Amino acid sequence: MIGRLHHVVLPSRDPRQTAQFWSRILDLPIVADDPELVVVASNEAAPGLAFRPLTPTELAERPDRPGRDDGRQDAPVIQLLVNDFATAVDEVWRAGCHPVEGREDLFADPDGNRFQLLPRVTPPAPEPTIWRRFVAIGDSVTEGMVDSDGHGQWIGWADRLAAHIATHQDQPLEYANLAVSGYRIHDIRTQQFDAALAMEPDLMGIVGGVNDVISLRPDFDQMAADLDIMFARARARGITVISFTNPDISRANPLATVVRDRLLTLNGIVRRLAREHGVLFVDFEHVPVASDPRLWGEDRLHINMLGHIRVAAGMAWLLALPGFDRSWAVDIDEQPGDVPEGVTDQVRAGAKSHIDWARRHFGPWVVAGLRGKEYSQGKECKRPALAAVEVRKE
Missing domain, CATH: 3.40.50.1110 (SGNH hydrolase)
Known part of the structure; x- marks a missing residue:
């Protein structure tokens, strides 16, 4: 072994907004919030997802409207294991993302990065909230x-x-x-x-x-x-x-x-x-x-x-x-x-x-x-x- 995984760093139009999205999706805190890098991880020492600002060249090449999948078939995909697929899809929709390419399991985050939901087990349904x-x-x-x-x-x-x-x-x-x-x-x-x-x-x-x-x-x-x-x-x-x-x-x-x-x-x-x-x-x-x-x-x-x-x-x-x-x-x-x-x-x-x-x-x-x-x-x-x-x- 030559080392351990630190962070997966992705370019972003708005690193903080994208980090907030992934913080909600993964139920993990934002452990670093600097102009050059915003990190989502379980703690400051753990590996996580990090987001940096786009360079001027990247900014010119990106679509005008973030949050839409760019359609590239060779784009990397982040895979997430989920306890209950239907519940996970609901939460992804609630976070403002919708399926790409007509697939129920594939989505794009606020910067267009693809992520896939993979079902694992089915937990018991949570108790509904009572509103007063x-x-x-x-x-x-x-x-x-x-x-x-x-x-x-x-x-x-x-x-x-x-x-x-x-x-x-x-x-x-x-x-x-x-x-x-x-x-x-x-x-x-x-x-x-x-x-x-x-x-x-x-x-x-x-x-x-x-x-x-x-x-x-x-x-x-x-x-x-x-x-x-x-x-x-x-x-x-x-x-x-x-x-x-x-x-x-x-x-x-x-x-x-x-x-x-x-x-x-x-x-x-x-x-x-x-x-x-x-x-x-x-x-x-x-x-x-x-x-x-x-x-x-x-x-x-x-x-x-x-x-x-x-x-x-x-x-x-x-x-x-x-x-x-x-x-x-x-x-x-x-x-x-x-x-x-x-x-x-x-x-x-x-x-x-x-x-x-x-x-x-x-x-x-x-x-x-x-x-x-x-x-x-x-x-x-x-x-x-x-x-x-x-x-x-x-």
Whole structure:
């Protein structure tokens, strides 16, 4: 023997974010966090995975969008022995990674490095978590537009998730929804977050940013700072925080390509901060069905009832609620019975429909975004106080 294995060193666009990903996947600490090398290992003396910054040459050769497999067949593969394959796949999805090449066992980390899950043994299933108080904060997406209850009120993914939780546990769940249409991330932090903390939730949903990216000059540094504060303060209190990235909405409405790059930048901020603070999130940007036009309303700016149903199921899966699997991510055509009557693929309706849509919906939406706070003045949240979620009995 000439020596022992020290570290496997991999290049990375963002060594710290990639190390945080592997720290979660391997349940190992980050034992070194320097500008030139970030190390994940069981202790400072043990071998582990290390990540260094890309050189300028490597940076120029790498794809523009990290987190996607580069498709190289000769790329090295990190193999992981897992106790339970299905559970491991769920955890990898929850960490924001999805299968590559149509294989259930092969994934790519935030830098595109491939890793493979190899099953070992099956342990007993963990006891489900009991949630006492769930508070959701955000904008129109969390408020529930355009998922109508038929009586002038919005339902939305957060209401549906609260119902899922209450239905699948014996103890009652209290729920509040402080989201207000038109709010930007700074509004959410300054006008909703402290009120949400005061309710002492053990589960909090924090989603926002779309109203920021349609503004004239979105301040991504301020957005990141506000999200960082909310994630950090909530997690410091032991609150489980859930969030998600935005789908690529340019597929649902082609004219929205004007804000596509901004949305992807916002998604990158959410990913980075979620991994840094241990926030649970679903990476809808990398889930193809999330961009299916049939999940979007007539305005092509908000998800419809089916979209909210899918998001709620995805968040229930994220929380490992009993009875929920990854079927929320299955292509709609594989589950045709899920499509409500009258829901169509509006993107294929022709150029005239795009022009009509831009005049009726997109233009006013952008104008509202430029107006900023005026757009949300005078609006109130729909569930300002905690109340027990009614469980419907079959």
